[in-house]
Amino acid sequence: xxxxxxxxxxxxxxxxxxxxxxxxxxxxxxxxxxxxxxxxxxxxxxxxxxxxxxxxxxxxxxxxxxxxxxxxxxxxxxxxxxxxxxxxxxxxxxxxxxxxxxxxxxxxxxxxxxxxxxxxxxxxxxxxxxxxxxxxxxxxxxxxxxxxxxxxxxxxxxxxxxxxxxxxxxxxxxxxxxxxxxxxxxxxxxxxxxxxxxxxxxxxxxxxxxxxxxxxxxxxx
Amino acid sequence: xxxxxxxxxxxxxxxxxxxxxxxxxxxxxxxxxxxxxxxxxxxxxxxxxxxxxxxxxxxxxxxxxxxxxxxxxxxxxxxxxxxxxxxxxxxxxxxxxxxxxxxxxxxxxxxxxxxxxxxxxxxxxxxxxxxxxxxxxxxxxxxxxxxxxxxxxxxxxxxxxxxxxxxxxxxxxxxxxxxxxxxxxxxxxxxxxxxxxxxxxxxxxxxxxxxxxxxxxxxxxxxxxxxxxxxxxxxxxxxxxxxxxxxxxx
Amino acid sequence: xxxxxxxxxxxxxxxxxxxxxxxxxxxxxxxxxxxxxxxxxxxxxxxxxxxxxxxxxxxxxxxxxxxxxxxxxxxxxxxxxxxxxxxxxxxxxxxxxxxxxxxxxxxxxxxxxxxxxxxxxxxxxxxxxxxxxxxxxxxxxxxxxxxxxxxxxx
Ligand code: SF4
Ligand code: SF4
Numbered sequence: 001x002x003x004x005x006x007x008x009x010x011x012x013x014x015x016x017x018x019x020x021x022x023x024x025x026x027x028x029x030x031x032x033x034x035x036x037x038x039x040x041x042x043x044x045x046x047x048x049x050x051x052x053x054x055x056x057x058x059x060x061x062x063x064x065x066x067x068x069x070x071x072x073x074x075x076x077x078x079x080x081x082x083x084x085x086x087x088x089x090x091x092x093x094x095x096x097x098x099x100x101x102x103x104x105x106x107x108x109x110x111x112x113x114x115x116x117x118x119x120x121x122x123x124x125x126x127x128x129x130x131x132x133x134x135x136x137x138x139x140x141x142x143x144x145x146x147x148x149x150x151x152x153x154x155x156x157x158x159x160x161x162x163x164x165x166x167x168x169x170x171x172x173x174x175x176x177x178x179x180x181x182x183x184x185x186x187x188x189x190x191x192x193x194x195x196x197x198x199x200x201x202x203x204x205x206x207x208x209x210x211x212x213x214x215x216x217x218x219x220x221x
Numbered sequence: 222x223x224x225x226x227x228x229x230x231x232x233x234x235x236x237x238x239x240x241x242x243x244x245x246x247x248x249x250x251x252x253x254x255x256x257x258x259x260x261x262x263x264x265x266x267x268x269x270x271x272x273x274x275x276x277x278x279x280x281x282x283x284x285x286x287x288x289x290x291x292x293x294x295x296x297x298x299x300x301x302x303x304x305x306x307x308x309x310x311x312x313x314x315x316x317x318x319x320x321x322x323x324x325x326x327x328x329x330x331x332x333x334x335x336x337x338x339x340x341x342x343x344x345x346x347x348x349x350x351x352x353x354x355x356x357x358x359x360x361x362x363x364x365x366x367x368x369x370x371x372x373x374x375x376x377x378x379x380x381x382x383x384x385x386x387x388x389x390x391x392x393x394x395x396x397x398x399x400x401x402x403x404x405x406x407x408x409x410x411x412x413x414x415x416x417x418x419x420x421x422x423x424x425x426x427x428x429x430x431x432x433x434x435x436x437x438x439x440x441x442x443x444x445x446x447x448x449x450x451x452x453x454x455x456x457x458x459x460x461x462x463x464x465x466x467x468x469x470x471x
Numbered sequence: 472x473x474x475x476x477x478x479x480x481x482x483x484x485x486x487x488x489x490x491x492x493x494x495x496x497x498x499x500x501x502x503x504x505x506x507x508x509x510x511x512x513x514x515x516x517x518x519x520x521x522x523x524x525x526x527x528x529x530x531x532x533x534x535x536x537x538x539x540x541x542x543x544x545x546x547x548x549x550x551x552x553x554x555x556x557x558x559x560x561x562x563x564x565x566x567x568x569x570x571x572x573x574x575x576x577x578x579x580x581x582x583x584x585x586x587x588x589x590x591x592x593x594x595x596x597x598x599x600x601x602x603x604x605x606x607x608x609x610x611x612x613x614x615x616x617x618x619x620x621x622x623x624x625x
Contacts, residue, residue, distance in 0.1 A: 037240035064316050139270040140252035199249040208244050210320025217507035261534045261559035305552040308501040309534030344545040400577045413604035421483040
């Protein structure tokens with residue numbers, strides 16, 4: 001099996017499984033730890049607070065949005081694109097159709113997908129730049145923050161370049177763009193459960209916990 | 222600096238006390254600075270980046286990673302951050318997208334300083350000692366307290382002759398407790414409360430012995446032992462006097 | 472405070488008169504944000520005043536006065552920092568134009584009285600019970616006998 005086939009086949013499965021199992025395990029670990037150490041939260045637990053906090057924070061419908069609407073929407077868009085594109089890009093769905101599962105589902109229109117990909121890249125670059133300039137962020141930012149941001153942009157950048165053959169069709173970079181795209185995507189999938197990117201799952205637990213904490217005091221947040 | 226203050230002991234103090242939430246928060250904080258302008262310290266200090274809430278809990282991660290040398294300077298910096306730069310008001314928690322509660326983690330750092338390095342503000346320290354010895358923060362003895370009440374009543378006699386502050390009455394609806402600053406500095410506060418309770422004919426009482434001080438300053442520097450003792454004292458009184466509810470001043 | 476609210480709401484206390492000057496209200500962190508009494512706090516202030524002016528962020532999202540977390544009992548050591556960060560609160564109060572601030576917390580009241588001096592706000596910071604005790608209708612049985620009909624007692 002040549003390297004390309006290896007990356008396309010087994011490595012993809014490894015990455016997807018690591019990601020899926022990883023986030024489930026993260027969730028379970030959190031739940032168990034919190035059962036032991038956060039008894040308060042479980043004692044006062046109520047879905048009412050949890051759902052109302054999700055409704056506020058998964059939509060631009062909260063105090064921080066009101067405080068910094070532009071920035072919030074930018075970052076919001078960034079996240080939506082990151083979540084939607086890997087699942088609904090038609091190139092990916094084609095792969096699923098050809099796989100042993102033969103699954104298929106609705107895809108994003110190609111034009112929209114293109115703009116979404118560009119949005120991730122440019123917003124990502126903007127966020128990196130912002131970290132480098134803004135005094136508050138300069139103080140807080142660690143090198144790992146830059147690294148993770150860059151790694152997050154990479155699959156989208158390479159995906160765009162591969163899909164639109166921007167760099168032409170010859171040369172080392174252009175010929176292997178597909179490969180780079182897969183590798184960077186897999187790296188990101190694998191990193192999610194283990195790094196700060198785990199906020200993809202832990203967001204729900206953290207928000208839920210704080211919502212219960214304040215909810216038991218009588219108000220939703 | 223106390224000889225107990227080596228990084229290992231500190232890390233060992235933190236570890237069992239980092240509950241699932243704290244651990245997650247320390248891990249996922251995006252360093253996004255959205256919490257910055259929610260803190261009055263940040264706003265009032267000309268938006269000084271060092272005042273961002275998220276920056277005030279860096280010590281936990283640093284100590285856990287073991288990468289810092291812990292000397293007097295470091296502890297001083299930590300002390301100043303957790304006491305001079307945070308009121309533990311928890312406002313920032315309402316604005317963080319993850320709901321990260323910086324106030325609680327500042328509390329944990331205060332607890333570490335108090336319990337491991339024996340560092341705490343003099344004002345709180347003397348209050349704690351007073352709690353342990355007298356059961357209230359102002360070093361008032363039980364006689365002082367009962368005297369204050371009686372004296373308060375006498376003073377009011379001309380205006381409200383039937384005014385009554387029942388002490389240790391059983392089977393009441395309400396056990397009223399005060400801030401120990403009241404008998405010491407603001408006795409009129411007790412008078413006013415008494416006037417109101419008398420006017421509505423509330424069935425109430427104040428405890429004569431332990432538990433009448435409803436403040437809990439030990440909590441603020443993380444002395445959980447003392448803090449718990451104080452709460453228990455008040456509720457034991459309520460049980461003994463068979464009061465239905467406990468009311469605190471305000 | 473909750474009690475006083477309930478007394479007034481259920482008319483167990485009746486007022487002679489409401490506070491005439493403009494008022495506003497502090498939301499002490501431990502009573503409001505961590506105690507969940509925001510609504511009753513504001514209702515009580517409204518019941519007591521003719522011209523109640525909520526400050527910006529009134530309620531659960533209010534700023535701390537600077538006296539929280541043990542800052543007041545820490546005394547002079549903490550004062551400069553406390554006064555400095557209290558500027559936010561001082562500006563909030565000034566913006567309402569209130570002359571009287573209800574402050575249902577001993578810590579906050581010390582902090583805000585201090586802010587009043589430092590930032591020259593021209594306000595009076597009071598506890599609820601102070602206002603209630605002064606402005607309520609005292610039941611006859613509590614008044615000195617020589618001023619009243621003798622047999623009203625009881
Ligand atoms: S809890 Fe501390 S850091 Fe957060 S807003 Fe209040 S004072 Fe600022
Ligand atoms: S505490 Fe929350 S708001 Fe503040 S930097 Fe961290 S993630 Fe952002």
